[in-house]
Amino acid sequence: MTPPSTTEANGGGAEADGARWLPVVLVGHGATASTLLDAAKAICSSGFEDVYSVDAGSGDCAALSERLREVMGCLGDGPEPLIIVDIVGSSPWRRCVRSVMDRRSAVVLGGLSLSMLLKLATVDRRGADAKIVADACAGSAKRAIVISDVRAEG
């Protein structure tokens, strides 16, 4: 079983003007959360303040719950976070929901993708509402789904 791991994209928290960045937690099977975050940072070099990734490994392990509690604990008494999970209904998703319910409310969005993270990098999350940012990310991901009929030339 692959153990879960956690990375923080950048130091975040309070801004000079008092508006805090909306914290975002990415959770995915295997190492998808950290890998997608690395890929997004390779494309957009900024915009990932207060974004955390939690790699769930194979998903169903007590260590994941503990890691999620640690991350949620790091968020302190700040704004309601946005949690983006790869698959709704999966064991990481269930453990996320349970970890959230232990201590606070959060907005949980399913379907973690690179398109979502590119949107995340370009929306102003300072003082932003989690639901509004979730809507923006979801819309971006939906628009990115395109079927192209590519044919050989000649």
Add this chain to the structure above:
Amino acid sequence: MESTTVTGDHAIVNDLGLHARPASKLVALANKFSCEVFVAKGETEVNGKSILGVLMLACPKGGTIQLRCVGEDAQEAHDAIAELIRGGFGES
């Protein structure tokens, strides 16, 4: 104040075309200006401040995009973005 509109056609010169990193650079630059920025390829026009929007144009090397900037600093925005495109987004 009257709104200024500046438009121009620009050829994509870098080998890989308007892929993710160039799109990110274009959008980051566009977001430094207060004017609205639109990028079009053919009949499709997208918000030049949205990476996904710009990427959806899928413009290859040799393709032409139309830049339309609307607002107070439209001329500055257009010139800066045009320079970025001409320079191949810093790529070969």
